[in-house]
């Protein structure tokens with residue numbers, strides 16, 4: 295029997311579910327004639343700030359822009375060092391380099407895939423200005439020790455929340471734990487637009503004002519530019535789409551957690567795999583297993599042969615990419631994770647039957 299392919303991500307269910315609301319929102323923007331910033335973006339900024347429990351939300355062009363505008367607004371620049379993880383999407387470190395600072399990597403805790411707080415202290419120097427933790431795969435980083443270290447050493451914290459919209463750490467939304475938080479609305483993220491988009495959030499009035507100035511060519515007042523900024527504005531169509539989706543995001547994150555739980559049950563007896571913990575506040579942007587004994591690539595290929603899409607986030611740790619070019623062995627846990635991780639298909643409306651098909655194929659492939 296020929297079976298339909300299962301992609302790693304299928305947005306069609308979500309789009310069908312909110313089809314009428316999306317159409318109404320898009321038509322509202324078309325009729326308004328206001329396409330860049332304007333009332334739709336302001337309304338979204340207010341709604342998302344309220345959802346996250348933060349004073350300021352600034353709509354930007356992308357998550358990458360939110361990271362580097364956030365760093366600049368926090369006063370990070372040439373000569374400064376920023377501590378971050380090498381096991382992340384390139385944009386995390388790229389943003390640090392883009393503002394002229396130097397990324398200083400710290401290895402991950404293999405159990406969480408996030409920054410290992412115990413290894414941060416030894417990397418702090420007189421030049422260190424900030425820590426940039428990433429909440430990878432939707433799992434909040436272990437923030438308490440990171441916040442304590444930042445307090446002791448007078449460091450700023452910018453959270454990379456690109457994969458963790460709605461995730462909570464000890465009851466507080468990620469992005470609101472440090473001085474600022476950066477979010478991405480890339481279509482595949484937990485709260486995704488249908489194009490590029492990003493957001494910076496902060497409780498600091500000064501940081502918010504600087505970020506608003508930077509996103510509009512360094513001007514507070516049109517044509518009175520006061521510094522070299524960027525063209526990095528959220529557009530009204532994306533804001534209107536995000537306003538439709540925001541009220542559903544908690545239910546969708548909960549559905550992701552339930553799908554992750556179901557995967558863990560279905561895969562509990564499979565040997566040669568390490569399954570992710572359904573930890574507190576985790577919103578499962580990705581459901582990522584570790585495939586042991588060097589069998590990850592072979593397993594991925596076998597699943598592809600059965601029409602099942604999977605992804606490796608990420609095949610190369612950032613410190614080994616040629617632009618940073620640090621020696622192999624520098625961050626062994628990140629390097630090992632890159633050889634073992636495999637993300638399985640996951641979306642909120644995914645049916646248990648699809649998960650059964652995926653896990654059966656996986657079991658067959660791993661015991662073959």
Ligand SMILES: *Cc1c(COP(=O)(O)O)cnc(C)c1O
Pocket residue numbers: 356357358359382383385386428454456457477478479480490491492
């Ligand atoms: C997606 C992502 C980004 C970048 O977001 P864009 O909106 O694509 O620019 C940054 N960091 C992490 C961890 C991401 O997953």
